[in-house]
Amino acid sequence: MSPASKKRLTVFLVTVIVVLVVGKFVFNSLQKNTVYFFSPTELSLLNEKPNGLIRIGGLVKNKSIQEKAKNSVYTFVITDLKNDVYVEFTGLLPNLFQEGKGAVVEGELKDKKFLLAKKILAKHDENYMPPEVAEALKKSGNWNKQYDK
């Protein structure tokens, strides 16, 4: 290794270490600020009710979707199995928005338990399988609760 290469290598390694340390601090502060969505429990732990648009993610509680007076006003409950948030939404629901499945709702909080949603996003999990396999798993009782997340 030539002396020039050695010098460049040292400079490079020192830079990498500095960047890693700084990156670690940036990452820690980012983790608090870059939440794409809150879970209902995280929301309940907040001291103040957040203003403006906020996203809440979790499972759509079973048997909670109701259509109000048939003019596409829907109410449902987003849960993380510990805390619930009640949601009201006007508009078309996405195809994959189903009870027992994950969803992210965006809107304004009226109070800490009630959200007026402007937008609904269905969350898809990492499980992929043919319908027959899903049926067979459900029948045999091997259906993993995780698949419903």
Place this chain on the structure above:
Amino acid sequence: MLDLFKLKKIFELSNNFFYWLKIIFLSIIIFGLILSLVISPQDYLQGDTVRIMYVHVPSSWLALMIFLAMGICSIISLIFKIRVFTIYAKSLGPIGFTFSLISVFTGSLWGQPTWGTFWTWDARLTSMLLLVFFYIFYILSWGLIKNFFTAEKYSSIIAIIGLANIPIIKFSVEWWNTLHQPASIKLTESPAIHSSMLTPLLVMFFGFCLFSLFIFLIRYKTEILKLKKDKLNNILK
């Protein structure tokens, strides 16, 4: 076969080699497309939309892997001035760029029917978009800077900075709450994807890899010829 440090060997690869490589990658991709678009089953939730995954996932993997390779090549060329690695990285750039674009566009097409939106600023999507921009900056720095050595320096620095983005993309789905689902295929766990869907995915990935190799070899050859034209080929010795 190929000595990584002596690039002239590329010209010893006969046209026959390129011909057969082309035949093989084309047949694997056609086979993979038949598997993924016709033979593989629908998903129990997504239906036929799942078929977008067979293009989206291999493209995303390759976009990440190619940038990783470019970053490592840039470190070697910047520190040890082994210029072959500069040419490797330069030849890889547009290939990775294309795959990153395919990844973002197919992901967007999948997101609309599945999530209900084409785009959202979650950590995975944002960091992937950043990767597209790093590819653009990298390619632009070669295109806009006329002097080879200056261009080499700036493009290498861009690739090395961009390297930090790669683990962010990979682990964004674990570090933050994202709309994008976590990885279905992990080295340490059994895949969360049924074998009837995993097979076409892996065939497509293999086909895309061979395609990348094919384009890479052609681009690499072209870059060497360009250096010769500019009377710079002695820097490679």
